[in-house]
Amino acid sequence: MKRQQEFAEMEIKEGEVDFEFDTNDFVFMGHQGYSFYFFNTEEGDDPPVYVFMSHGEVEQKADSFSEWLFEEIKRHGRIRND
Structure with missing residues (x-):
């Protein structure tokens, strides 16, 4: 997982976007180098999930x-059943 965080930070730096992850942010998923899903480890046992988009929007x-995980499981189940 640390590699995902490092990759996200490198992509943001190369994209020259004015954004930095907080030291307590944990990047757990990326999508094709332009979006990264993360949460802040200081926001409780079941923290909110955020997505960073390459243009700098969070x-x-x-x-x-x-909640995020449950919705992803449901979404992927629908995709697979279609």
Whole structure:
């Protein structure tokens, strides 16, 4: 997982975007080098999930990691069943 964080930081730096992850942010997923999903480890046992987009925007994707994970499982189940 540390490699994911390092990759995200490198991509942001190369993209010359004015954004830095907080020291307590944990990047757990990236998508094709232009978006990175993360949460702040200081925001409780089940923290909100955020996504960083390559143009510098950060958006909250879910109120908690468990909510985000459940929605991803449902979404992938629908994709597989289609």
